[in-house]
Amino acid sequence: MPKSTVLTLVGSLRADSINQKLAEAIQLNAPEQVDVVIHDSLGNIPFYNEDIDVEGQIPPAAAALRAAANEADTLLLVTPEHNGTVPASLKNAIDWLSRPYGAGALVGKPTAVVGTAFGQFGGVWAQDEARKAAGIAGAQVLEDVKLAVPGSMVRFAELHPKDDAEVVEQIKGVFDALEAARVPA
Template sequence: MATNVLTLVGSLRSGSTNKQLAEAAVANAPEGVDVNVYEGLENLPFYNEDIDVEGQVPAAAAELRAAAGAADALLLVSPEYNGTMPAVLKNAIDWLSRPYGAGATSNKPAAVIGTAFGQFGGVWAQDEARKALEIAGAKLVEDAKLSIPNSVVRFAETHAKDDAEVAGQVAGVLKSIQVAAEAN
């Protein structure tokens, strides 16, 4: 049985290098790992406890929760916006963390990777996403990290999935996630 990794991309832009990185994960997943990139984060309303009522949860939030609940692990792919993760990714974590203690992130193996234009590859954003995931109850896969700097230049002519170094690094991250999910 394959390990199902639900992947959330924090950039909504069609030409996003982080979307490319998620596509690289799909294309280079090791045997026994299925990577599913979630579509629809742009449809999530901002988290509001007033609308998070049983039987009345917005459809977009219910769909995200169902997809995450069915997954064996989570992979977040985050750009860095003003030194932190994008609001769309934080909003998704907030929806997935509820109900408190029993949300779709509870006890679920999770990792964060990403790429950014700057020289550090978005590590601040990734650290913030890891912090939010951990507080939301996820089990962080500590050795599953990847920060790719200078993304605009690096992926200007080569898609991330076709970059041999990136392909190998992404496969390594997914293997670590698979091991954690199987041990969970």
């Protein structure tokens, strides 16, 4: 089977983001036949505006995101929870990937959503909102893929997610689901 590419978008822009560390743990635990690409410029993408989404005028960061999504076999959204919902940076990326309407880079693309947050539920509200937005944008959202790590500030204060056996085990399940969705039955 050929190698597959998982484009990973991290909703947190903070330099010491625990969700960025979770994305790194995912990358480090990828099966040999999977290439995990963490897209690192969500903070450089202007807010979606149809006036600038015009051939020849698309901002380079938005064009690069679309190209990366088009090249990927699957998408993985890694999100913290900001005020009970998805961060603006991740929602903005979904908005750019949803265009052109009906033919955006997300259409039919197997997409999973995971994350960690300080609260006791691990950011499930943000994950649900990200699934909803990606689904409306046309993604094939993997609703059954769940990885919500609660208490992130305490749990990962001195431990990187890559060294957390429970998280690493859950990561394997995410890859299994992404690969199953990528390969037609």
